[in-house]
Structures are given as structure tokens and as C-alpha cells.
Amino acid sequence: MARSFFYGFRTRLLMLFLFTTLFGLVSIHLIITSSNSVTQYEPRPAPRRESSGVFHDAKAHPEFAPKETKLKALVGLPKYAPPTSSIILIRALGNALPPRHSTNQTLDNLDFILAHEDSFPNTTRHWFVNRFVDPEMENQVLDRLRKAQESYTVIPFDLQIYDKIEYAYDQIPKDQIHLPTTRRITKKEVHLAEGQIQHNKILYVINVNGVRNAMLDYGRTHSNAEYILPWDGNCFMTRNAWSSIQSSLAENPQARYFKTPMDRLQESNEALLSDTYEPKPVEEPQIIFHRMARSNFNEQLRYGRRNKVELLVRLGVPGPWDKWSWLDSETAISDRAHAFDAVGDVPIAGWITRLNSGTFLAERSAKARGRLRNKAVTLLLERLDFRAARDLYGLTSSTLLFFNEKRLLVERAEWKAGKRKQIFRELVRLADQALLAGPWSVMDKKKFGCGISGDCHDYFHPSPYMWPQRNESGHTDWSKPFKRRDGVRAPGTSLFSSGSEQYDRSGLAAMKYNTTLLALAYSLTDNKAYVEKAASNLRHWFIHNATRMNPHLTYAQVKWKADATAVGSSYGLIEMKDVYFFLDAVKIVEKSEALSLLERDSMREWFADYLEWLVSSLQGQQEFVQDNNHGLFYDVQVAPIALYTGNIALALSRMQRSASRLLTHINTTTGVLSQELIRPTCEHYQAFTLQGWANMARMSRKIGLDYWGRFRDKATNQSILCQAMRYANPYLQKREICPGNSHSEDVRRWWPLLVDFSQHCQQPSNEGLLNVSDWIPSALRNPDIDRYLMPPMYDYGDGIAPFWNLGYHW
Ligand SMILES: *[C@@H]1O[C@H](CO)[C@@H](O)[C@H](O)[C@H]1NC(C)=O
């Protein structure tokens, strides 16, 4: 998979030859003529650990600080030519990771090295161009290497491979991701959890130990050098450093491994060129391998997670890491025994300078480095996820997320050809009714007062069991706290019930459903009247100053108690959950050009403001961490809004991260939705919640994420969602789901779920008891065709999109 190039290899050899020859002559000459000053040029002995003397600033890693301070005495190479060890210095050039590095670090430092690093006798160098994600950057790097006639190897980045590698959202308990209100965890724990989730993606993209091993391999198989230096790309070798390394190699011919402590440059790179530059090699060392050394780096350790230290530990190199604790998963992949061929001590060999990363703060503080590194990695993965969604799946902010556009086109062709009349006729019938309804606005409640806030533009709805009080003349008195009557819904809090016109929930639902029917009917029939009407509904609810809703749900499900502020609860946010299909309708309207560009912008601005509120308000944050269906429906809401408003990274991450809720939401072994099983209307919540997962799964297919197949119980390897379906769907088992508290649900609400099930799940084994075919209605056995025979509209509370059976495609 790695392409190798050997540009100008012969030229380099020739130059090397000339240099060594010349060097030999000059040195001999010096020995003859200036024997009295030999001491000044004596090669510096390798630093010895036991010797005394304080090396300034050696606090961080004192054991690596060369204890002798006469580094300055060593200006230039020794003036006679002792035999040197042959070495190959191989460096990995990789993606700069802002904000940890400046964007230019890779190019800047490469330029610096090519301009200022000497050719040393018996020393060759080679480069690994490691998984550049940006082709433009890779070209610039390759250009420079070619011009300088360097030899190099490219390890390419492949977006398809990247995309197939999975995040481990289902391996980490939800608590560690969705910052809990109940259990405080430290930032460090959060970062660690994030890293574990990203682990496999990081291993591939950053490939830190992968490239190190590839460099080692290259040194062993493509060069005769006695010592291999598979080092980080920003390492710069001064003459002094080289000499010092050479003398240590010469002094320790038996050693298989050497540690070369790192000097982290705090100044700009040019400082290195000054005669007065004093290295401070106190940082985690690079490692030199004798070509007979057999240990490799552990490729299971990711960037930022002790990838080099793990080998140092195996080599028995003492260091601050002796006090570090390791994760079980890391202990499991490292045997921690001495590397089998490490012979006694691992000597120090010189030092190396790490060129400046362009972010001075990070160079000074290890803590800042860690923080910026985590941030940088997350940003890089977000960029790549975005690229994969765009380039591999064609996702844009106008992509329909719930309905499948191609499938809708097929259905439009069928309509034109006069097929599938029943379901199409039903859609047209309802759309014709919708032509006569609406428009709806939060101002419609004005004649009943404007609710708690007094601003009619605020969406307002009391919590169902909280009863607003009346004044003496029988009018609602919004200035008084509500009274709780458990289990008895206050008048008007049921959708479309009489009295509901004093609140906004019914208007919002009617607006969303009617507008969606109009948009779908337009996409089927091409009849402009439908989409014009849909556009006018949108203007009225979202755009026009006189009638628009303010973009927040602060007063949804208000529980105003005497001792508390009169705002809504987090649960009220679920009243906007239908955006997963509604925003598809909005996009259909936009594409029809029934909205002007300005109006289009207003719509997107409205949702951007609402999204801002959704993620930053206390109510939003509380909803986010709910363990039951509310947390899930929060994601079902945030993802499509984020996509619509162009916050693609957030859209992708909500679809990916929702998987982390599976673990706390569903018993992965049994498929029991335990949070929902205890609800008084248990059967409803089983179906409702599974429908939420099905909706999430349907959206996530648009980014190549298969919720049904991907997330499995570790022990049984059964799909978690399929298990949950087998447990709860009355068609798939004989038991009563919620003995004693079923609420005579319309059993047909399980049909859309059965269609999903038959598409994605293996039929349950009959265990000698039941033949599945007996349980699944014959009309449902061929879901590809028969789903059109199922009801297109269900009860609003069922969480099933209107005409869910159109534009359905996997
Ligand atoms: C180069 O290194 C080899 C050992 O790898 C050594 O035998 C030889 O003398 C060295 N050549 C020079 C010019 O130092």
C-alpha cells in the first residue's frame, strides 16, 4: 500500500561520498597543524547518568537531561574523523493539527530542515509522508522533497477506508458522553472517553505507531544502516546532536536501543542556528534502534495516548510514566514485559530538537498540549466526517433526511403512470383539505391572553397535569401559579381538544402536518398550488413580523408552581420533535422556489436561532441528558435542524452519538426498554420509543450509518434494535408486553416497525414454539410492496411521520 520513490538517490550517495572524503582531508589537516588545540575539539563523551552537575530546566524529565553542561564547547564536528556508525534517520511528516500546531508547521519545519540540516557522514535520511488528508498539502510536501532530491515513501489517506472505520459510541456508557446532571465527571474523564470513542479513527488517520513501525521496517529492509532512527517529523539534528549521538553509539556497541531526549524549542526555529543556542533536552525521548533490535511500537495505542512511552516501559526505561496509571484496555494490549531483546540499560544518545509547532503556548505547557491535542483531533475527525458525508453520500444542508428523494421521484413517475392509486389518492385528498386550512400562528391564542410571558410571539403550552387558575369572572389568570392535578389533563392540553386553541401546541402540529402533506403532494403531482400554500404557511408561522413565533420553547409544558419560576420544562421540547420530517417538507418547498431566497434565509435563520437555544438553554441541556425517550427525541430533533442550518458537524455527531444512548436505554441482551416499561402507558411508550429509534435509523442511513445492523450486543452479537423489536412488538412474540397496563393501542402502529424489522432483522428463531409466518400478517410479508397498503397516517402521539411509507428506501 505504500508507494516508494527514490528520487536522486544516486546523487545523494555521490554527495555523501564527496562530503566524507573532503571531511577526512580537512580533519587530517587540522590534526597535523593544530595539535595544541585538540582538547577543544575532543569528541564529547556520552553523558553518564551518574555524573553530577545540574542541567538547567531539567525538572520535567530529569533522568534524560545530559548531566554535563559543556555542550557549548562542542562547536562543529570533531576535527579528525573517527569511524562513525552508519545511521538512517527516517522522519514521518504528517497532518498539522490546529490548534495544537499552526497549520503551517509541517511545511515550515520541512523547509527549515531542508535548508539547514547538514548532511552527516555515514548518515542517510528518508521521509515518510504519512496519511495527509489534504491533497494540496501533500503535493506541497512532495514538491519540496522532490526538489531537494530526498527519498521518501507515501502512506496514502483513503476516505472510503476512513469512513468504514467505526466510532465506538456503543462501547462507552452514555454517562461519559452526555455530561450528566447526576454524576459529575472530570474533564479528563470526558477527554479519555472521547478518545476511546474515536480510537479506531485516530489509529487510522494519525497512524502514529503505524508509521513508526513502517519506518523501522523500511530501515531494516531498505537500508544497510546499523542504526535506525524512526523519528517524528519535526525533529531537527544539529551537528552537535549528531556528534553526541555518534559518540554514544560508539561507546555502547552492545546496546540494541538508545533513548534520545528531546529539546522542545521555545523560540523560533532560527534560534537553533545561533552559536549560542543551548539545547534543553528534558522531554520524552525519541528512540534509536540497532538494526538487530526486534521490538516494534504498539500499533494499538493511539496518538496522544502514550504510544511511544509504552515501548519505553517495555524497554525498562525509567521515567515519570512509572507513576502513570493505564487503562485496562491498554494493559490488555501490552504485555508490559521487558522487550525480549533489550540488553540491560538503554543508554542515552545525544539529544534531538523538536522544531517549533507554531503554537508557543503549547510548546511551553504539557497541559495545554494535551488539551489542544484533544481538540485538534476532534476537529480533524469532524472535518473528515463532513467530507465523507459530502463526498461519499452527497449530503448537503438541502438533502432530505427522512424521505428518500430518489424514491419520491420513482413514486412521482408511478403517480404519473396511474399506479398505486390508493395511497396517492389519500395524499391528494388530505392535501386538498390542507389547501383550505390555516395558516396558523402563535398569535391565534391572543384572544385568550398571551400566556405567562405576556408576549404572544412566545410559544406557550402548560404541562398537561398543571391547571391554570381562573379569576372571578372565569378568565384564565396568568399571573397565578398553576395547580397540579395528577393524572387529570388540564382542559386544552390534549391535541386538538376543545380549549386547545388557547395554547400553541395544536396550531404547531396542524401547521407541521398540513405543510408536510402539501409538500409531499407537490412532490408527487407537481401541482404548484400545494407548494404555494405550504410556503404561505411557513411565512405565517416563521417569517412575518406580525405573526411569527419567537425561536424558542421556553414556555412549552410550563409547570408554574408558586415557589418556582414560570418557565417550561425540558419535556416540552418534545413538542418540536416532528422537524425530522417537517424540515424535509420545508426543503421541498425551498427547492420549488415558492419561497424567495430572502425568505429561505429567514427560515434558516429562524432554525439557527432555535438550534442555538436548543443546545444552550437549561431546558435543552436537561433534555439532552434524559435517559428515556426524551434524550433520544432530542437527538431526533437536533440532527435535522443542524443539517438544515448548515451545522453539518453537529448533525453528524448527533446521529452518531445517539448510539451511546442505546446502552442505557435498552437492555442489550433482552431488548427490554426498561425506562419505558415502568410508564403507566407502557405499551404506548414501547412503540413510541422504538419508533423514535426507527426514525433515527432512517435518517442515519443518509450518512451510511446502519443503526439496525451496526449496534450489537457484545455477548450475543444480536442487533440491539432487533432485539428490542422482538421483545416489544406484539407480532413477534406471544406474551402481553405490558400486562395490566396496556391501553388498547391501535395495534397497527406496530406495522411500520414491522416493515423496518423485516428489512433489517433476521426472523426470530421459532424455538419449536411459533412459526413467525403465523404472527406476521400475510399483508406484511412483502414489505417492499405491501407497505403502501398500510395506513399512511397515525395518531399524532405515535411518532410516525405522515406518509412514512412514501420515500422509504434503504
Ligand atoms: C560507516 O559505518 C560503518 C559501520 O556501520 C563503519 O564501519 C565505517 O567505518 C563508517 N564509515 C565512516 C567513514 O565513518
Ligand SMILES: *[C@@H]1O[C@H](CO)[C@@H](O)[C@H](O)[C@H]1NC(C)=O
Ligand atoms: C502559513 O503560510 C502561508 C503561505 O505560505 C502564509 O500566508 C501564512 O501567513 C502562514 N501562516 C502562519 C500562521 O505562519
Ligand SMILES: *[C@@H]1O[C@H](CO)[C@@H](O)[C@H](O)[C@H]1NC(C)=O
Ligand atoms: C379576569 O381576566 C380577564 C381577562 O384577562 C379580564 O378581562 C377581567 O377583568 C378579569 N376579571 C377580574 C375580576 O379580574
Ligand SMILES: *[C@@H]1O[C@H](CO)[C@@H](O)[C@H](O)[C@H]1NC(C)=O
Ligand atoms: C390541518 O389543519 C386542520 C385545521 O387546523 C386540522 O384540523 C387538521 O387536523 C390538520 N391536518 C393534519 C393532518 O394535521
Ligand SMILES: *[C@@H]1O[C@H](CO)[C@@H](O)[C@H](O)[C@H]1NC(C)=O
Ligand atoms: C420586522 O422586524 C424586524 C426587527 O424588529 C425589522 O428589522 C424589520 O424591518 C421588520 N420587517 C417588517 C416587514 O416589518
Ligand SMILES: *[C@@H]1O[C@H](CO)[C@@H](O)[C@H](O)[C@H]1NC(C)=O
Ligand atoms: C438485562 O437483562 C438481563 C436478564 O434479565 C439481566 O440479567 C441484566 O442484568 C440486564 N442488564 C442490565 C444492564 O440491566
Ligand SMILES: *[C@@H]1O[C@H](CO)[C@@H](O)[C@H](O)[C@H]1NC(C)=O
Ligand atoms: C455479528 O453479526 C454480523 C451480522 O451477521 C456479522 O457481520 C459480524 O461478523 C458478527 N460479529 C461477530 C463478532 O461475530
Ligand SMILES: *[C@@H]1O[C@H](CO)[C@@H](O)[C@H](O)[C@H]1NC(C)=O
Ligand atoms: C410456517 O408457516 C408457513 C405458512 O403458514 C409455512 O409455509 C411454513 O412451512 C411454516 N414453517 C415452519 C418452519 O413450520
